[in-house]
Amino acid sequence: MTIIIGMEGSANKIGIGILKNGEILSNPRKTYITPPGLGFIPSETAKHHQGCVLEILDEALREANVSLKEVDAIAFTKGPGMAAPLLTVALVARTLSLMWNIPLIGVNHCIGHIEMARAITGANNPTVLYVSGGNTQVIAYLEKKYRIFGETIDIAVGNCLDRFARILMLSNDPSPGYNIEKLAEKGKKLLTLPYCVKGMDVSFSGILSFLEERANNLLKKGEYTKEDLCFSLQETIFAMLVETTERAMAHCGSSEVLICGGVGCNKRLQSMMNTMCEERCGRLYATDERFCIDNGAMIAQAGYLMFKCGITTSLKDSWVTQRFRTDDVLVTWRDD
Amino acid sequence: MNDVSLITQGAEGRVFNAKFLGKNVIIKHRFKKTYRHPDLDDYLTKERIKAEVKSLVRCRMVGINVPALYDVNLHASEIVMENLDDAIQARKFIYERKADRSEVLGIGKEIGAVLAKLHSNDIVHGDLTTSNILIRPSSEKPIVYLIDFGLSYVSDKIEDKAVDLYVLERAVSSTHPDSDGFLEVLWEAYREKGGKKLNSVLLKLDEVRTRGRKKLCFG
Numbered sequence A: 001m002t003i004i005i006g007m008e009g010s011a012n013k014i015g016i017g018i019l020k021n022g023e024i025l026s027n028p029r030k031t032y033i034t035p036p037g038l039g040f041i042p043s044e045t046a047k048h049h050q051g052c053v054l055e056i057l058d059e060a061l062r063e064a065n066v067s068l069k070e071v072d073a074i075a076f077t078k079g080p081g082m083a084a085p086l087l088t089v090a091l092v093a094r095t096l097s098l099m100w101n102i103p104l105i106g107v108n109h110c111i112g113h114i115e116m117a118r119a120i121t122g123a124n125n126p127t128v129l130y131v132s133g134g135n136t137q138v139i140a141y142l143e144k145k146y147r148i149f150g151e152t153i154d155i156a157v158g159n160c161l162d163r164f165a166r167i168l169m170l171s172n173d174p175s176p177g178y179n180i181e182k183l184a185e186k187g188k189k190l191l192t193l194p195y196c197v198k199g200m201d202v203s204f205s206g207i208l209s210f211l212e213e214r215a216n217n218l219l220k221k222g223e224y225t226k227e228d229l230c231f232s233l234q235e236t237i238f239a240m241l242v243e244t245t246e247r248a249m250a251h252c253g254s255s256e257v258l259i260c261g262g263v264g265c266n267k268r269l270q271s272m273m274n275t276m277c278e279e280r281c282g283r284l285y286a287t288d289e290r291f292c293i294d295n296g297a298m299i300a301q302a303g304y305l306m307f308k309c310g311i312t313t314s315l316k317d318s319w320v321t322q323r324f325r326t327d328d329v330l331v332t333w334r335d336d
Numbered sequence B: 001m002n003d004v005s006l007i008t009q010g011a012e013g014r015v016f017n018a019k020f021l022g023k024n025v026i027i028k029h030r031f032k033k034t035y036r037h038p039d040l041d042d043y044l045t046k047e048r049i050k051a052e053v054k055s056l057v058r059c060r061m062v063g064i065n066v067p068a069l070y071d072v073n074l075h076a077s078e079i080v081m082e083n084l085d086d087a088i089q090a091r092k093f094i095y096e097r098k099a100d101r102s103e104v105l106g107i108g109k110e111i112g113a114v115l116a117k118l119h120s121n122d123i124v125h126g127d128l129t130t131s132n133i134l135i136r137p138s139s140e141k142p143i144v145y146l147i148d149f150g151l152s153y154v155s156d157k158i159e160d161k162a163v164d165l166y167v168l169e170r171a172v173s174s175t176h177p178d179s180d181g182f183l184e185v186l187w188e189a190y191r192e193k194g195g196k197k198l199n200s201v202l203l204k205l206d207e208v209r210t211r212g213r214k215k216l217c218f219g
């Protein structure tokens, strides 16, 4: 029997999940929510995490009915992410490790998303679209690595959505992306936005600055509603993502797609991707907000796979890093 | 047109075998992508077809190997072109000949020379991957064909050409992680063929690479 705790806090969510032989026993999470118009800054986010990390740990252990002495390993997010929040969680992980003499496992956050989504959906060897607040990548597995075929050449898709929500002064509760999605459902009129795809790469900064310059004026003149603008933004950026995912599928000869990362729970993105897959007789795998959005169980899941291969992280190597590319990790746990 | 049969579904459209004026041809049909808004789809499809047709002709004029263009129909979203039926994707070629290093490096050299010619003529391909380069084996040296010009455009900017090469570099290192020396040979041939003017593109490529690596990747 293997019990793994996973601890995640690389951005504005902090979560702790407990897995027993790969089965999720508990997975509580808290989100640092800022007022409309404001983003989250690293130091404030770290304070938020410091304030509630022990409470969440208690909750996770209680719900799982597990005590620390039964735990086989503590997986924590090594990166990528924001330094101060990453450090906060790693510090707690290291302290628990020393107090209870439990091995540590440093996990790449993106690998956590991919492995959690693979475990939940049963997708075997899909082309992966990883879309979150800090990252946008089109990934496929080949010879022991998750290789990046396409990515954003500037800002991440989630960052583009969050910043647009700030222009419109939308609420950040439960998340800016969710509120854009709800408004977009009622939008009808498509505003032509810059569309920027380079092979399998995408760019969003042009769209954002286009909207920054014009959005408020268009609203004032009554030409477009907030709903229309949300709709136009989603239709454009999701079309770009589906297009580059399809390009990677054609290139790799793959017929399955897996969407993961926080933006991945957007229903419109999922439905567009599903239509694309149907048009090429392929299949879409996606999960809901419990697993798409950053959580502790995903770190535990990747940690579990690593632990089974005998991988642990020594105290001296348990540092964190803001930059940690998905293709830096040797995927020893896959045999294909 | 009869005897139409689907060969493959690429990244943007479906590719069919067909007969046209007695010739074996390829029809590339960019079908309606219903996942995206109809206005956006219509706009993108037309732009891509126009770009592809223009670049095929431009390449042909300056002696870069591309399929000959026979016909185009913007309403039906179709391009009719020469069927390079004895050519295979560079991607397949490299996978199949993994063991024969000198043969793989040989096509790297040929590709480098073709790309130098492309960029010397201010054509940026926009989607350089080993799926969009075809190789026709021949008794002497293999012949390299470029296809799939939907994202191409005309530009004399060093930056645009450097990004074009960067896209290829990333595609090659992800698709063919064990093809040691392939890119080096390719750049060398590009430098040799491209002369002074294109040397600045390779210098810029260094800069584009560093920018790519430095990019923050938050979770």
Ligand SMILES: Nc1ncnc2c1ncn2[C@@H]1O[C@H](COP(=O)(O)OP(=O)(O)O)[C@@H](O)[C@H]1O
Pocket (backbone or CB within 6 Å): A250, B008, B009, B010, B011, B012, B013, B014, B015, B026, B028, B067, B081, B082, B083, B084, B085, B089, B131, B132, B147, B148, B149, B150
């Ligand atoms: N003229 C041609 N002759 C032979 N095969 C072709 C030709 N054009 C395309 N193909 C085949 O069809 C595939 C897809 O065509 P491509 O032009 O790359 O379309 P897409 O934009 O959909 O990727 C190519 O990778 C190649 O295998």
Ligand SMILES: [Mg+2]
Pocket (backbone or CB within 6 Å): B010, B011, B131, B132, B148
């Ligand atoms: Mg192609």
